[in-house]
Amino acid sequence: DTEVTQTPKHLVMGMTNKKSLKCEQHMGHRAMYWYKQKAKKPPELMFVYSYEKLSINESVPSRFSPECPNSSLLNLHLHALQPEDSALYLCASSQELAVAGILSTQYFGPGTRLTVL
Amino acid sequence: QQQVKQSPQSLIVQKGGISIINCAYENTAFDYFPWYQQFPGKGPALLIAIRPDVSEKKEGRFTISFNKSAKQFSLHIMDSQPGDSATYFCAAIHAGNMLTFGGGTRLMVKP
Numbered sequence: 001d002t003e004v005t006q007t008p009k010h011l012v013m014g015m016t017n018k019k020s021l022k023c024e025q026h027m028g029h030r031a032m033y034w035y036k037q038k039a040k041k042p043p044e045l046m047f048v049y050s051y052e053k054l055s056i057n058e059s060v061p062s063r064f065s066p067e068c069p070n071s072s073l074l075n076l077h078l079h080a081l082q083p084e085d086s087a088l089y090l091c092a093s094s095q096e097l098a099v100a101g102i103l104s105t106q107y108f109g110p111g112t113r114l115t116v117l
Numbered sequence: 118q119q120q121v122k123q124s125p126q127s128l129i130v131q132k133g134g135i136s137i138i139n140c141a142y143e144n145t146a147f148d149y150f151p152w153y154q155q156f157p158g159k160g161p162a163l164l165i166a167i168r169p170d171v172s173e174k175k176e177g178r179f180t181i182s183f184n185k186s187a188k189q190f191s192l193h194i195m196d197s198q199p200g201d202s203a204t205y206f207c208a209a210i211h212a213g214n215m216l217t218f219g220g221g222t223r224l225m226v227k228p
Contacts, residue, residue, distance in 0.1 A: 004160075042206055042218035043161065056215070090160050104210050105151055108160035 003027075004109035006091050012115045015081060021112045023074040023091030031055075031097040032074040033106060034066060035090040043090055043108075049074060050097040081116045088113055120144050121209050123219025130226050136194040138222045140207035143188065147209040147217075152181065152192050155204045155221075164205075165192070197226045 004025045013019050023032065031050045035043035048056035049068040057066075063085075065077040074091055092106040123140045130136045140150075149168060153161035167174045167181045167190065174181045180193040194201055207219040 006160075040204075040221070040223075042221055045215055048215070088158070088160075092160075104216075105149065105163065105166060106216055107163060108153070111158075111160045113158065 004091055004093055004107055006089075006109040006112050008112060009110070010113045010115075012117065013078065013081065014117050015083075017081075018077070018079045020078065021076040021089055021091075021114075023076075023109055024072055025093040025107075025109075026072055027093065027095075027107070028071075029093035029095050029107075030071060031094045031104070032068065033092040033094075034064075034074070034076050035092065035108075037088045037090055037111070047076075048097065055097060078114075081114075083116050086114055086116045120217045121207060121219040123207050123222060125222060126220065127223045128225070130197045130224065132197065132199060132226055132228050134197050134226075136192075136197045136201065136224055136226070138192045138205055138207070138224070139189065140191065140219050141187075141189045142209050142217075144209070144211070144217075145188070146211045148211045149209070150181070150183065150190055151208050151210070151216075152179075153206045153208060153218075155206065161206060194224075197224075199226045199228050202226050 007022045034046040037043045046060045047066040052068045063080045067075040088111045090111045091109040094106045121142050151166035152164045154164045155161040165176050178195045183190045205222045208216045
């Protein structure tokens with residue numbers, strides 16, 4: 001089973017709202033990722049967790065706050081977003097981080113389509 | 118700096134034809150090369166992947182050809198079908214680093 005699930009599928013929020021995106025995997029993967037994808041572009045890495053610890057933060061604005069409650073779950077808390085933050089937010093997981101490439105192969109969830117009004 | 122260059126940006130193929138997407142990389146430390154297929158509104162799905170010590174890998178209608186000396190690799194889709202219409206991303210990865218994506222190719226297969 002190579003499934004990564006994400007909820008919700010769609011989210012519309014105002015600039016003053018607080019919302020959260022959720023991601024779950026049950027493949028025993030120890031690395032989890034958040035990406036942002038704009039139309040017609042490849043995914044852009046935002047955050048990486050390895051063994052439930054934040055490993056990489058790609059200079060993402062503080063209005064995005066990641067959380068990894070356990071090895072299967074990854075959240076992205078959203079607050080005071082801007083209209084330009086509207087995008088498809090993707091979660092991914094891989095067996096490991098920082099090892100031979102085959103074990104770092106990432107499996108993506110279906111994404112959350114976020115619209116900021 | 119874009120470390121993986123992908124071409125073409127868009128491709129139109131007739132049903133039953135061969136779709137070919139090319140990628141070139143710069144970093145010789147890359148040690149694994151996955152291809153992802155993405156349908157509109159969906160997440161990228163791992164399609165097929167290859168190690169640099171293998172020159173070709175085939176899975177059904179999908180084949181990766183790899184030329185290590187030229188630092189190039191390509192995806193061939195044989196007998197292309199309308200259901201193959203999607204965006205394809207090549208990618209590269211090495212230990213301790215993240216996925217580096219190509220710019221993507223939008224494939225349309227006409228009936």
